[in-house]
Amino acid sequence: MTITTFSRFGRRLSLSAFCSLFLSLSAQAQDTSDHQYTSASIQAGSRVYVQQCALCHGPQGDTIDGVNLRRGQFRTATSDEDLARIISGGAAGGRMPAFNLRPEELNGVIAYIRAGFDPEGVAIRIGDPARGKAIYDGKGECSECHRINGVGHRTAPDLSDIGLIRTPAILQASLTNPSSTLQPINRQVRLVTRTEEVVMGRRLNEDTYSVQLIDSNEQLRSLRKSDLVSYELSSVPVHQPTSLNSDEVADLVGYLLTLRGLE
Numbered sequence: 331m332t333i334t335t336f337s338r339f340g341r342r343l344s345l346s347a348f349c350s351l352f353l354s355l356s357a358q359a360q361d362t363s364d365h366q367y368t369s370a371s372i373q374a375g376s377r378v379y380v381q382q383c384a385l386c387h388g389p390q391g392d393t394i395d396g397v398n399l400r401r402g403q404f405r406t407a408t409s410d411e412d413l414a415r416i417i418s419g420g421a422a423g424g425r426m427p428a429f430n431l432r433p434e435e436l437n438g439v440i441a442y443i444r445a446g447f448d449p450e451g452v453a454i455r456i457g458d459p460a461r462g463k464a465i466y467d468g469k470g471e472c473s474e475c476h477r478i479n480g481v482g483h484r485t486a487p488d489l490s491d492i493g494l495i496r497t498p499a500i501l502q503a504s505l506t507n508p509s510s511t512l513q514p515i516n517r518q519v520r521l522v523t524r525t526e527e528v529v530m531g532r533r534l535n536e537d538t539y540s541v542q543l544i545d546s547n548e549q550l551r552s553l554r555k556s557d558l559v560s561y562e563l564s565s566v567p568v569h570q571p572t573s574l575n576s577d578e579v580a581d582l583v584g585y586l587l588t589l590r591g592l593e
Contacts, residue, residue, distance in 0.1 A: 366502070367441030367453040375438030376449045382429060383439065391447060400447040402498075409458045409584045413440050444498065454498035455580045462585025465578055479592060484548045485532060487516055491591035501583045505574065508567040519543055521553060522560035529553070533563070 380389075391399030406421075407413050414436055420428035431439070445451035466472045475486035492501070504511045519541070521529040531545035541561070542552045555561070572579065 366455055367437065367444065369450070371434070371438045371441040372445045372451065372453050373438075373449045374434065375440070375442030376447070378431065378435045378439050379442050379447075382431075386426070391443070399443050402443075402446075408456070408588065410440050410444070410456050410580070411458060413443065452499055454502050454583065455576075456498055456587065457577060457580030457582070457584040459581070459585040459588045461578075462581035462583070465574070465582050466585055469578070470574070470582060478589060484544050485546065487532075489586065489589055491589060493587040493589040494591065496586070498583055498587060501586050502579060505572045505579055505582065507571060508569055512567050518564040520560075520562040520564075521558055523553065523557050524559055 383391075387394055387397070387399055391397070392401075396405050397403060404413075407416055416426070417429050417431065417436060417439060420426050429436075441453040442449070444453035444456065472489075473482040475483050477484055477488045477490070479490050496504075500511055515533060515535070517533055519529075519531060519533050521541070521543075523529070529543070529545055529551060531543040531551065533541065533543050534550075535542040539556070540552055540554050542550070545551050574582065
């Protein structure tokens with residue numbers, strides 16, 4: 331049995347545009363810096379937070395019931411736009427006052443929150459989930475391969491609870507630099523059996539004697555390695571970095587973060 335690597339699949343598997351883990355085939359690589367806040371902005375935001383916010387929210391952002399700013403837990407806010415509106419306009423019936431911050435100060439505070447209160451961290455800009463869902467359902471073509479709460483296809487990973495298991499940084503990287511987030515178990519495979527059947531799909535599990543996968547017809551298959559004459563394992567993602575612009579990426583990440591299973 332031969333074991334090699336490959337980077338091209340049939341038309342069915344090459345349609346998907348991951349939304350998170352694999353996106354558009356026709357796109358060119360992008361610089362991810364336009365999707366995130368700068369280190370200078372994060373550091374400036376840390377100073378504003380200490381001066382303006384820490385008295386009520388605490389040094390770690392967790393002294394208000396139901397809110398943990400460092401971990402990204404909010405009562406109503408989801409996107410960066412939501413955060414900006416609450417900071418500038420106040421909330422909770424006046425219990426949180428409105429702050430008249432300069433644009434760079436406002437952006438800095440949001441960057442600091444998104445970086446998990448780490449001045450040296452990376453803060454990913456998060457957009458509007460409603461716009462992100464429209465991109466998922468439309469321009470992104472995500473549901474052609476992905477599945478959410480039983481709706482969509484199975485040729486790419488299920489995204490039903492992706493917001494619980496992936497950070498904003500990982501979700502963004504999955505779109506802009508998919509090779510950096512490709513998990514070995516999700517690699518694409520091409521198998522040829524002793525009866526000359528060609529099977530292509532996404533690997534789900536593998537042990538010494540067998541391999542399980544979702545094939546290109548979305549069927550669960552389990553094959554014994556002793557029945558194979560060829561086993562080709564992809565070492566690169568099927569898809570190239572997304573062609574979505576920075577605003578669309580931020581919106582799509584915002585939507586994916588809302589996917590937390592059937593709660």
